[in-house]
Each structure stands twice: as structure tokens, then as C-alpha cells.
Amino acid sequence: MTAKRLLNITESATLRISNLASELKSQGKDIISFSLGEPDFTTPSHIIDAAKASLDRGDTHYTPSPGIPELRKAIAEKLKVENKIETKPGNVIVTPGAKQAIFEVMLSVLQEGDEAILFDPAWVSYDPCIQLAGARTVWAPTSRDNGFSPENIGESVTKKTKLIVINSPCNPTGGVYSKETLKEIADIAIDNNILVLSDEIYEKIIYDMKHISIGAMDGMQDLTITVNGFSKAYAMTGWRLGYVCAPKEIYEQMLKLHSHSVSQATSFVQYAGLAALKGDQAPVTAMVSEFKKRRDLLIKGLEKLGIKSGRPDGAFYAFADVSKYGSGEKVAELLLNKAFVATTPGSAFGEAGNDYIRISYATSQERIKEALKRMEAVL
Ligand SMILES: Cc1ncc(COP(=O)(O)O)c(C=O)c1O
Structure with missing residues (x-):
């Protein structure tokens, strides 16, 4: 059945x-x-207070499918200032968790016959999402001795490669990709016209290194889809709030999927997210x-x-x-x-x-x- x-x-x-x-x-x-x-x-309490205030104000109705304008604006600004990614609110979709954003990306860009590269080991949900999109996962090697950084990336690329998924800082290894590694991935993506899904959900939880967004690198603006969320940085796992920023063509396809499935992220949770981004860090x-x-x-x-x-x-x-x-x-x-x-x-x-x-x-x-x-x- x-x-x-x-x-x-x-x-x-x-x-x-x-x-x-x-x-x-x-x-x-x-x-x-x-x-x-x-x-x-x-x-943090100021985020909880913002959700309570939102409920008290009566924010209990549908919001626009890609999210409330204030939050999309704040996200685009954050991506511009902190991540140096050139984007606009019109490229941002607010999602119920980063996981939903990743699912929407995979279903919007992958289809039967496509390959997506994952660096082994990778977070548990990427591969199932790739499979659900009808595509094939190609597991690419990493170097144990070098903090599980990708190695010999080019060898995993074929004519069918549509997407490379990166996740730095990484779940499960805790590894952070160096600028050189990111540049190598960017060069391969540009040379072969491959999209990169950059899952940056742990960007704030980083110790003696600096987070770098691949979407800010030369030539990567039209090839990068950046996913992030509030679960880890703001201890908001149960609230279900994330976002994705994508080139317009991909954004438009994702929005169809988004509006016909989840409709939107929860109204008052979006106001809490706004407080998280704008408030005390x-x-x-x-x-x-x-x-x-x-x-x-x-x-x-x-x-x-x-x-x-x-x-x-x-x-x-x-x-x-x-x-x-x-x-x-x-x-x-x-x-x-x-x-x-x-x-x-x-x-x-x-x-x-x-x-x-x-x-x-x-x-x-x-x-x-x-x-x-x-x-x-x-x-
Ligand atoms: C690498 C990675 N991406 C995405 C997610 C999903 O986060 P969210 O709670 O925003 O759906 C997780 C959660 O464990 C994760 O570890």
C-alpha cells in the first residue's frame, strides 16, 4: 500500500x-x-518574551508564505553583514527548521539521473533527502588526519553532478573547513557549473576559527544555496525555525513546494526569530x-x-x-x-x-x- x-x-x-x-x-x-x-x-528570555508579545498582539493568522517581511529583511541584512553574501529579502524563504529548507532545496534542484556529492561522514538527513528527490548520492572521501576535510574532490565529479553539499562547522565531526578547502570546492563548482548547498547551521558555534561562507566567494553567488537556522545558535530546536537564501530561479521553484506543503513557518515563532537576530547576542x-x-x-x-x-x-x-x-x-x-x-x-x-x-x-x-x-x- x-x-x-x-x-x-x-x-x-x-x-x-x-x-x-x-x-x-x-x-x-x-x-x-x-x-x-x-x-x-x-x-534566551528576550526571545521567549517576543513570542509571548506576538501572541498577545494577535499574530495568530497565516503569514506570507516566504515569511514576514521584517524577518526576511533582517535575514538578508544578516547574510550581507555577517556572511558577506550579496542577497535580498526576495531571495529568502523562512522555513519551519533548517531541515525543511534542506528538503525543499533537494526537491527543487535534483531529479532522476542527477548525482549529489556528500563528504563522508555527513549529517544523517542529507542522503535520504537526495534519495527522495530521485537522485543518487556520491560519497566523497575526506581525510581522517586533516579533521575530515574533503580530499581529491574532483575525482567524485561526473557529468551528472548537480549538487555538492557542505556543512561547516560539521555534524558529526565538529570540523571546520579552511578557506583553502572552500576555495577548492568553489573552483570545482564554478568550472563544472555545479550548485553548492551550504548548511551553516553551526556557524556561531565555532571556537578559535572564523566561519567563512562559500556563497561570499568570487563567482559563487549564482551557484550557492545557503541554509541556516535558529535551533543551534539560539537554543531554539523545538521552535522549528530556519531559512534558505537561493538564487532567484531556485527560490521560485522552492517557494512552490513551500507554499503547497508547509505554507509558512509559525507566525509568532517568526517574531521570536526576529528578536533573536536583532536582540542581544x-x-x-x-x-x-x-x-x-x-x-x-x-x-x-x-x-x-x-x-x-x-x-x-x-x-x-x-x-x-x-x-x-x-x-x-x-x-x-x-x-x-x-x-x-x-x-x-x-x-x-x-x-x-x-x-x-x-x-x-x-x-x-x-x-x-x-x-x-x-x-x-x-x-
Ligand atoms: C547539520 C545539520 N543541519 C540541519 C539540521 C536541522 O536543524 P533544524 O532544527 O533547524 O531543522 C541539523 C540538526 O540536527 C544539523 O545537525
Whole structure:
């Protein structure tokens, strides 16, 4: 009774682990969750207040499908000032989460016979979206020794390549692409007329490096689709708010999909997003500084266990090489069942992750210390 297009799509592995963890929790086990990709902080209060004020004002009706004009203007301004991307409000669609934006991009630009390049390992939802669009994923290699940066990119390009997906800072590795890597990708995109989807959702969660948007590079304006959102930077995962900025031709196709499916992002949530962009950025800085402390604590603890995780310069993930103890799957299972520490096997993100587990350190320093103790005992 069901459509073929979904039969090969698997359930999100990150959610599967968190379901298992919830089951153990319901049996009374004290689970430390290193598996979910969401900040543990509460949304800053001025953003919550803006949503309340919006509801009190009566913003409970449909908004224009691409979003309220004030927010699209603020996003275009942000992209111009912070990211140096030349764009206009008319190129921006506000979406219920960055995930919806990514889905709309894939369905708007890819079709049967097309190939899309993902750098292995990559976030869990890109590949299913590519498949749903009827296209084929080409997994391109990355260098383990160089923070999982892409290598020999040109070798994965064929006449069928339509899209390259990049995600810096990266989920699952925490890696941040250097300017040279981005330039190499840009040159390949320009030479072969390939679109680039740049998922910049972790741009603010970056430590000693500077975020660079590929859409700002020479010649990339008409080839880049930039996706971003509020979930990670402003601890707003549950609000579902993201956006996409695309060249006009692509924007127009995406808008058809957007208006015929979700219609719009929730009205009062869009006003909250406006407050996030326009308001005090101090809470973001405070969260990033706490993430950095946690990263350092975790990396040091892992090193003691003989587990290497490179040096994640961004996001809130460590991609830890556990090959000394077994495959990522085996070690994740052991840690969950014996240490009650929930991590994600690296294989969920592509074959390159087989020897790894992803550790999300979006949890308190106390819990990180406790988890390290338990891991040491079990390993
Ligand atoms: C790389 C990446 N892109 C996009 C998303 C989706 O974010 P949102 O909550 O805005 O849909 C996530 C969430 O985990 C992510 O890790």
C-alpha cells in the first residue's frame, strides 16, 4: 500500500539510539545522553518574551508564505553583514527548521539521473533527502588526519553532478573547513557549473576559527544555496525555525513546494526569530564559551582513554576514534548498555565513520565528568 520512494529510506539512527536510551531511562537507569544534537540551554528570555508579545498582539493568522517581511529583511541584512553574501529579502524563504529548507532545496534542484556529492561522514538527513528527490548520492572521501576535510574532490565529479553539499562547522565531526578547502570546492563548482548547498547551521558555534561562507566567494553567488537556522545558535530546536537564501530561479521553484506543503513557518515563532537576530547576542557568546569548556574537558578525558577525536573546532560534537576498543557500533552499544552513556555510532553518518562514535557534548560539565568515569570503568 505504500510508495516505493520511501522503502529504501531508513529511520534516523540518532533518533533510534535516543529511543533506546529513553527505554532504559523508563526502566529507572540514569542515562547520560551524548546522543542528541541539541543545546541543553533554555532559549534566551528576550526571545521567549517576543513570542509571548506576538501572541498577545494577535499574530495568530497565516503569514506570507516566504515569511514576514521584517524577518526576511533582517535575514538578508544578516547574510550581507555577517556572511558577506550579496542577497535580498526576495531571495529568502523562512522555513519551519533548517531541515525543511534542506528538503525543499533537494526537491527543487535534483531529479532522476542527477548525482549529489556528500563528504563522508555527513549529517544523517542529507542522503535520504537526495534519495527522495530521485537522485543518487556520491560519497566523497575526506581525510581522517586533516579533521575530515574533503580530499581529491574532483575525482567524485561526473557529468551528472548537480549538487555538492557542505556543512561547516560539521555534524558529526565538529570540523571546520579552511578557506583553502572552500576555495577548492568553489573552483570545482564554478568550472563544472555545479550548485553548492551550504548548511551553516553551526556557524556561531565555532571556537578559535572564523566561519567563512562559500556563497561570499568570487563567482559563487549564482551557484550557492545557503541554509541556516535558529535551533543551534539560539537554543531554539523545538521552535522549528530556519531559512534558505537561493538564487532567484531556485527560490521560485522552492517557494512552490513551500507554499503547497508547509505554507509558512509559525507566525509568532517568526517574531521570536526576529528578536533573536536583532536582540542581544550575549547569550550566544555565553553558550559558545560554555561549549568550549565542555569540549576541552571531554577531549582531555578521551585522550586519557587513548581515544583520539582530532580537534573539533566547531559545533558541539566530538567524533571519537574508538577502534582501539572495537567498531563504533559495538562500542556505542557497550557504552549504552553497561555505562548507561548514550552515544551515536559513527556509521550512522557514512562508511568513513565505522571506527567512530559521535559524542554530543551538549550536556553539563558534571555529566561529562561522570560519563568519562563510567566510560573508563567499562572500557
Ligand atoms: C547539520 C545539520 N543541519 C540541519 C539540521 C536541522 O536543524 P533544524 O532544527 O533547524 O531543522 C541539523 C540538526 O540536527 C544539523 O545537525
